[in-house]
Amino acid sequence: xxxxxxxxxxxxxxxxxxxxxxxxxxxxxxxxxxxxxxxxxxxxxxxxxxxxxxxxxxxxxxxxxxxxxxxxxxxxxxxxxxxxxxxxxxxxxxxxxxxxxxxxxxxxxxxxxxxxxxxxxxxxxxxxxxxxxxxxxxxxxxxxxxxxxxxxxxxxxxxxxxxxxxxxxxxx
Ligand code: CO
Numbered sequence: 001x002x003x004x005x006x007x008x009x010x011x012x013x014x015x016x017x018x019x020x021x022x023x024x025x026x027x028x029x030x031x032x033x034x035x036x037x038x039x040x041x042x043x044x045x046x047x048x049x050x051x052x053x054x055x056x057x058x059x060x061x062x063x064x065x066x067x068x069x070x071x072x073x074x075x076x077x078x079x080x081x082x083x084x085x086x087x088x089x090x091x092x093x094x095x096x097x098x099x100x101x102x103x104x105x106x107x108x109x110x111x112x113x114x115x116x117x118x119x120x121x122x123x124x125x126x127x128x129x130x131x132x133x134x135x136x137x138x139x140x141x142x143x144x145x146x147x148x149x150x151x152x153x154x155x156x157x158x159x160x161x162x163x164x165x166x167x168x169x170x171x172x
Pocket of ligand 1: 094096097137138141
């Protein structure tokens with residue numbers, strides 16, 4: 001089932017999510033819904049708080065070499081924690097909760113993350129490049145933050161201007 005994605009400046013996006021304790025059918029339905037909602041909106045990652053559920057859950061599904069996002073490639077992470085990060089990379093990011101805006105963000109190049117899968121089994125992943133960007137972006141949502149908060153003052157002003165312009169456009 002598709003869920004509604006909440007967008008900036010909805011205050012719910014500032015909620016710090018809490019850990020999942022039950023790895024039950026309700027969780028599995030939420031994960032399936034999050035995947036469906038992410039794909040339907042042309043996203044590559046989605047955190048539960050973006051569908052107004054304040055739980056430490058995220059899904060990531062990067063396109064393969066044929067630009068296909070296969071369900072079997074989806075990463076489902078429950079209660080994730082970054083246990084190591086190093087290096088620096090800059091990537092042009094967007095966010096389903098900040099539609100119509102892209103900006104370069106500086107993040108760690110390489111990370112190690114520990115999390116649980118949908119059955120509560122411990123998982124560990126070491127990754128870099130775009131997948132590391134996606135992890136860091138989604139985990140920021142779980143902390144109640146958006147990528148636009150990381151921008152320099154000038155870029156932030158550019159965002160505010162663009163946001164106001166979009167708001168005006170909607171009123172026509
Ligand atoms: Co986002």
